[in-house]
Amino acid sequence: MNILGKEFITELMPDGWVICEKWLDGALSVIDNQLSNRKEASNKLQHLCDFLTQDCQTLGVSPEQYWQERNEVIIAQLIHQIH
Numbered sequence: 001m002n003i004l005g006k007e008f009i010t011e012l013m014p015d016g017w018v019i020c021e022k023w024l025d026g027a028l029s030v031i032d033n034q035l036s037n038r039k040e041a042s043n044k045l046q047h048l049c050d051f052l053t054q055d056c057q058t059l060g061v062s063p064e065q066y067w068q069e070r071n072e073v074i075i076a077q078l079i080h081q082i083h
Helices: 039-057 063-069 072-081
Strands: 006-011 017-023 028-032
Touching: 006 028, 006 039, 006 063, 017 039, 028 072, 039 063
Parallel strands: none
Antiparallel strands: 006 017, 017 028
């Protein structure tokens, strides 16, 4: 799923489903590994998309500016707040 120009995916790992940021070179960076099944991962990813898109619009900045001020730690903190 493309969120403000960055690619995020759900991926099945040996220990279960995770949400990852997918980099241009194909590398994956796990941002949430507290999931039990694919549906939960997909739902959480959709909520993350909705939240980040709304946050970017509320701030009135471009996606590029938004990501300059955000990093993986902040994204991980946000995703753990989503139920």
